[in-house]
Amino acid sequence: MGLKTSLKKFQDDKFGMFIHFGLYSIPAGLWNGREPQRRGYAEWILYNAFGPDIPLKEYRNLAKEFNPLHFDADEWAEAAKNAGMRYLIFTAKHHDGFALWDSKVSTFNAVRATPFGRDLVLELKNACEKRGLQFGVYYSHWQDWEHPCGGLPHWQEISPRDNRQFDQYWREKCLPQVNELLDYGIRLFWFDNWCKTPNLRYENLKELIDLVHRYDPECLVNSRIGVTWNAPELLDAVDYISMGDNEFPKEKIARPWETSGTFNHSWGYSCCDYSWKSTAYLLQCLIRNVGRNGNYQLNVGPRADGSFPPPCIRRLREIGAWIGSHAEALYGTHPMKQPFEPDFGCLTESPDGKNCYAFILNNSNDIPYYFFTDRPCRSATVLETGQKVDYEQDGNGIGFKMPRETAFSIYPVMKFELA
Ligand code: GLC
Numbered sequence: 001m002g003l004k005t006s007l008k009k010f011q012d013d014k015f016g017m018f019i020h021f022g023l024y025s026i027p028a029g030l031w032n033g034r035e036p037q038r039r040g041y042a043e044w045i046l047y048n049a050f051g052p053d054i055p056l057k058e059y060r061n062l063a064k065e066f067n068p069l070h071f072d073a074d075e076w077a078e079a080a081k082n083a084g085m086r087y088l089i090f091t092a093k094h095h096d097g098f099a100l101w102d103s104k105v106s107t108f109n110a111v112r113a114t115p116f117g118r119d120l121v122l123e124l125k126n127a128c129e130k131r132g133l134q135f136g137v138y139y140s141h142w143q144d145w146e147h148p149c150g151g152l153p154h155w156q157e158i159s160p161r162d163n164r165q166f167d168q169y170w171r172e173k174c175l176p177q178v179n180e181l182l183d184y185g186i187r188l189f190w191f192d193n194w195c196k197t198p199n200l201r202y203e204n205l206k207e208l209i210d211l212v213h214r215y216d217p218e219c220l221v222n223s224r225i226g227v228t229w230n231a232p233e234l235l236d237a238v239d240y241i242s243m244g245d246n247e248f249p250k251e252k253i254a255r256p257w258e259t260s261g262t263f264n265h266s267w268g269y270s271c272c273d274y275s276w277k278s279t280a281y282l283l284q285c286l287i288r289n290v291g292r293n294g295n296y297q298l299n300v301g302p303r304a305d306g307s308f309p310p311p312c313i314r315r316l317r318e319i320g321a322w323i324g325s326h327a328e329a330l331y332g333t334h335p336m337k338q339p340f341e342p343d344f345g346c347l348t349e350s351p352d353g354k355n356c357y358a359f360i361l362n363n364s365n366d367i368p369y370y371f372f373t374d375r376p377c378r379s380a381t382v383l384e385t386g387q388k389v390d391y392e393q394d395g396n397g398i399g400f401k402m403p404r405e406t407a408f409s410i411y412p413v414m415k416f417e418l419a
Contacts, residue, residue: 013086029270043268071306084323097146136188193226258295291346329357
């Protein structure tokens with residue numbers, strides 16, 4: 001059976017932007033000028049600093065400060081597009097329960113509870129669609145620290161084992177909000193669960209997956225809705241597999257899948273997280289995933305004023321520049337069948353099978369590289385420059401040597417035209 005049209009497109013798109021933005025972007029990892037004792041992602045500050053430090057009431061008050069005057073949906077979408085990204089997934093509601101659209105279900109949202117008073121989900125959706133980017137949302141279904149019954153409430157009086165309580169949250173907030181998002185025209189969902197939990201039972205998960213697919217069978221749902229850990233029987237009911245945070249599988253996976261990764265450590269903006277990864281490393285993550293049949297979704301945590309942190313801006317531009325001259329080797333391609341993964345990096349094939357592309361991640365100018373094919377080669381060139389590549393064909397495949405001039409270039413790609 002072929003893939004759903006929407007899923008095929010998602011898979012062809014290869015590269016997307018994730019954005020974590022919400023009330024947590026204001027404290028940016030610090031509460032009263034200090035990092036909480038329990039350290040972790042900045043978007044977890046309510047959880048990590050709770051106890052002596054952040055009562056829920058105080059956290060809720062952040063809504064009164066939420067006023068990202070530099071937020072410009074067009075600018076965000078443009079940055080994603082220029083980076084070579086073809087879709088964008090935005091935190092419509094994270095674990096803190098704060099909605100970034102005009103939710104009628106809960107007034108704890110960006111339109112009703114803040115001086116900003118704007119609907120970020122709608123603005124971003126429009127900005128993305130104007131540019132042909134697919135727009136999707138992250139929706140925290142399993143945890144909602146604002147709703148009294150919303151899961152993992154280690155400071156609340158509710159046992160997370162009490163399913164009846166959780167079901168109250170499920171019916172009062174989760175399902176109606178997902179319905180609202182469907183009504184908004186959202187057709188790509190990124191749900192988030194990563195461990196076994198008594199709250200997400202088979203029935204809940206089935207109900208949520210069915211709700212979305214009944215609304216529109218082309219609507220996409222990821223595996224982190226919780227099926228892996230809590231209802232493996234439903235693995236086939238979800239559309240694409242989401243890896244763990246920054247988790248990169250070592251081999252090809254047949255089903256459509258993606259890794260969500262960060263530029264540094266935190267997802268939400270953290271003013272004390274300086275562990276920025278290099279552009280070369282981030283590109284390598286993308287290339288490896290594409291070579292293993294997967295997507296890559298790279299996260300930006302905008303600052304409280306709605307601007308992207310400068311280290312992200314630079315890396316996005318650099319990644320976009322590289323993709324700009326290697327686009328045909330990425331989008332719409334699939335990994336080329338080989339008996340084992342090539343030592344130089346990865347190999348993709350154009351949809352019509354006429355060209356194949358060798359991404360050189362270990363650039364050695366001395367050792368010849370080799371891949372398997374029974375089709376005669378017509379020409380071999382460096383994709384970016386058109387420079388000829390020396391190659392030899394035998395009964396099993398093609399051996400080639402990197403031109404000396406590519407020694408210092410980041411991830412050159414060789415294009416082979418096959419007859
Ligand atoms: C984790 C975190 C969350 C983040 C997500 C992104 O599950 O709980 O804060 O949104 O990963 O992959």
